[in-house]
Amino acid sequence: PAKTMDELVSLCKRRGFIFQGSEIYGGMQGAYDYGPLGIELKNNLKAAWWRSMVYERDDVEGLDAAIIQNKHVYKYSGHEDTFTDPMVDCHECKSRMRADHMKDIKVCDNCGSSNVTEPRDFNLMFKTNVGPMVNEESYTYLRPETAQGIFTNFKNVVDSTSRTLPFGIAQIGKSFRNEITPRNFIFRVREFEQMELEFFCKPGEDEKWHEFWVNARKQWWLDQGLTEENIEFEYVTGDDLAHYSKSTVDILYRFPHGFEELEGVANRTDYDLGSHTKAQEEFGLSAKVKKNEHSTAKLAIRDLEANKWEVPFCIEPSAGLDRGLLAVITEAYTEEELPNGTTRTVLKFKPHLAPIKVAIMPLKKNKPEIVALAKELKNKLQKLGLGRILYENTGNVGKGYRRHDEVGTPICVTVDFDSIEQEGAPVTVRDRDTMEQITVPAAELPAYVVNYFIN
Ligand code: ATP
Helix, strand or coil: CCCCHHHHHHHHHHCCCEEECCHHHCCCCCCEEECHHHHHHHHHHHHHHHHHHHHCCCCEEECCCCCECCHHHHHHHCHHHHCEEEEEEECCCCCEEECCCCCCCCCCCCCCCCCECCCEEEECCCEEECCCCCCCCCEEEECCCCHHHHHHCHHHHHHHHCCCCCEEEEEEEEEECCCCCCECCCCECCEEEEEEEEEEECCCCHHHHHHHHHHHHHHHHHHCCCCHHHEEEEEECHHHCCCCCCEEEEEEEEECCEEEEEEEEEEEECHHHHHHCCCHHHCCCCCCCCCCCCCCCCCCEEECCCCEEECCEEEEEEEEHHHHHHHHHHHHEEEEECCCCCEEEEECCCHHHCCEEEEEEECCCCCHHHHHHHHHHHHHHHCCCCCEEEECCCCCHHHHHHHHHHHCCCEEEEECHHHHHCCCCEEEEEECCCCCEEEEEHHHHHHHHHHHHHC
């Protein structure tokens, strides 16, 4: 794994994974842009999550709710009142910082001075005006989590799918938080993506499902290539719990800057549906919620055995896609000493995450038969639907191997004279991790590649 953030930042920029946002204007703090390979890696990680959370289960539905929602959503979700971080100002160097690590000793992060203000609450939501009239009433917020769109659509999903408990709703999308101090590359940013599941169950079964999802989510991260030794659980308690949570287990990963939260798995109880439902008094809610004077829907489900309506409990595994990507790159980053004394940098991504699946390179740039066969193979492999297959004609295969090691391409295929002249037409297949080269008949390459990526 990578030892420093700097080596990742530099590789990510050099090879086109991640760029500083608004770079040509001096940058925009807490915003990053994903380049040609970054977007592939991101899409692959999202697809893996969706596969595991939606397709491989028969009790989860997908959703894509709007980012801009009615301001009442945030009034009743509790975010307007309580989604804050403590902030302090330093009188000496005039910097401003997040203060939740300053419980015991209050010293400035920047200059070390203890001449700092008392912490005060800072709301992390971006406020914005909607419509042509800018007045007191026309505001809303950019969503700070995708979850609220799931809760507000609870009745729509239940009515359209006839679900009964337990079942979940999954969503991937952008969230925005006006972080006081964005830092550590894409670890803490102001615009990011979340992959969230809200899993609804009967009250009383919530603790069982909470434990289930903590373990299932850890296993999923292991399947993405993270290793056991770099993952830890943290049991969040007391003041550190979010306003909606009865208990939370954070899944931490050993990032280059230390063990930090990758995903939070929270028991949100009946807090959210209970907050957003009308006729709250009918349900005997367990969570303490604000009295709702605006909702037009009952967010409850029929318990067929007891023949009554109830507000389910909710378990939420909430993962950050950007943090996930940072974890996956950190883990994949490898520097290897080669027998000839040089070192090579390899991103050892799991094949399903690799931004480029196969690179196809003609050995000779200007030989029409070789070029034609290479292009034909590219088209054939592209049709398999495994992801990006790159045809690359630079005439320098050695350099190509090194570049593809650095971006984590699992397989490079070279087409040479033998491929067009010999019986059985072999191409050379080179493996990223072992650097071994074998020959495979060109006609059998699609089957070889499918077998490699599917198994
Ligand atoms: P932290 O304590 O690090 O601020 P959090 O506890 O506020 O995180 P949650 O509200 O539990 O985070 O959000 C769920 C997930 O969303 C986090 O585990 C993380 O992966 C991701 N996430 C939250 N805030 C950010 C951010 N500012 N930048 C990138 N990802 C984030």
